[in-house]
Amino acid sequence: MATDGGTLIHPSGERYVAPGTLVPPRGERYTGAIITDKIADLVLVRPMGRGFYIGFIVTSAFTLLFLVAISYLFATGVGIWGVNQPVAWAFALTNFVWWVGIGHAGTFISAFLLLLRQHWRTSVNRFAEAMTIFAVAMAGLMPILHLGRPWFAYWLVPYPDVMNIWPQWRSPLIWDIFAIATYIIVSILFWYMGLIPDLASLRDRAQSRTKQIAYGLFALGWRGEARQWFRFETAYLLMAGLATPLVISVHTVVSLDFSFGLVPGWHSTIFPPYFVDGALYSGFAMAIVLAVPLRAIFRLRDFITVDHLSKMAILLLVTGEIVFYSYVVEAFNAYYSADAYEIAMIKIRYFGPYAPISWSVILCNVLIPQALWSGKLRRNPLALFCLGMVVLLGMWLERFMIIVASLERDFLPSSWHMFYPTFWDLATLAGSVGAFAFMFLLFLRFLPAISMSELRKEAREKPIRASA
């Protein structure tokens, strides 16, 4: 293709939008061409800046730490962690529940809001889905790491083996593997399917032969034919309808891992809705934490607007209030059960050795997020970013509180044993965060962060105007 002062010109005479230019002018509407060029250029021509390199180096260092922690664990055993009896479940399970939860908001945004015809989801669904996949990938690793003999993880899968035994279908731990495996496969399918038309755009727009072939292979030869679109939309809607009950079932099953146990603090019927809501809460927090720098660094403020952030903040507030309600009901249920162990557990939780953690949970998940009632704060990206971080921390601590503080006081006082994390516990957590961020950066580098095809349609129906 010819160029003219940095502007690419298509053989037909059509001029592409030059990267970094301020089009359209302030107040004018975005056309399909401008949307496509702007978003496609983020992966095709935008050079990697210094910030990107620094982020890449830092996150790959943490990914390396994660790999070292896993290798050392596999070579030595779970003794390198602070786990003991009775606290056999600690960081690994806390990380597992936290990461699965973070994934939930992505599916909620992309599937649930699609069914509810919330058109604002168009700008945020792609990166939220990517967030889901990477979070669930981190989550899926954690139970395998904590197995003790992780090389037997495949024993959870039913297959006709030479030992002539089958999994115990009555155990929620078996349900877990079905739920998590289904969740990650369906999330990847849903994400990839939405990507196909965008990959075709990248294929048609790419200059180098390598990129044309790479994107072309994954675009599967998409031509945007009307009959193809018709089947595509049907399948997309069906997938959304399937993903919505799926996402609720996944965290329900995760919560049953705990509530099927007799441990006071776990054995409660409130767990499924409590966990699902907590999952959405942490997920919306992560979506906001990712969206704020994304729109600032890649200059996507016209696509991911303050309105989008504000709507996600409202969802954060609603789920946060339900979490608050769950804390109250949990304490009330313990009192109402008149069971000495349940009552003792709540007392220990808030006044025992882990009291600082429990009160931090209340601070991070209940008290500070009340600031979201302020409409002004909901429209302040920086404040929302900080608040999202606080909620993410609070939700991690909440999972830790539920898992560890409940296990630490066994029924027999002679079994009581405190849990203290070791370096490798912390390295696994920090490493998983780094690996998540690393994969997210790779996603931003190679795939469009916003759905171009959906945004083209959206811009046609409801004009998106340039603000700067």
Added chain:
Amino acid sequence: MIHSLLAEFAGPNELLDAVRQARRHYEEVDAYSPYAVDGLAEALGMRRNRVPLITLLGGLIGGGGVYFLEWYSAVIDYPINSGGRPLNSWPVFIPPTFELTILGAALAAFIGMLVLNGLPKLHHPLFNVPQFDLASRNRFFLGIRATDRRFDPTLTRQYLLGLDPLRVVEVPE
């Protein structure tokens, strides 16, 4: 050999009008757009598709299959007394059944959509037309295939020009 003739339009409404007109004269009409245009498939005479049926079948196979596996392994192949519960404890067999119903249906929806759409098909005569790059960006195309009964290179081109497109291009085989 000609594969088809393409007429290029600037917007979805122009394409919809053109498709409706062209369908009165030609049968093998295709339309290409950068996003799903509502009503375009209907204008091409496509009222329903088989993706929902395939999805339903996929869900039934997934759910039914795993329930059968649970029943067979717990009742026939490896019966063990687990706290006096019936061997076929159907309530606790539901969670895996539910998950695999979703998985089967989602896989069927995805694969069914691809197969019915004739994908993957990495090469197609349309990709030989440089202009077609813009079909995934901002241009809308109407195509009339050369296999149509009433197709004639000259007359069809004139017909397409009469629909007031931006331009008409030939797609070589």
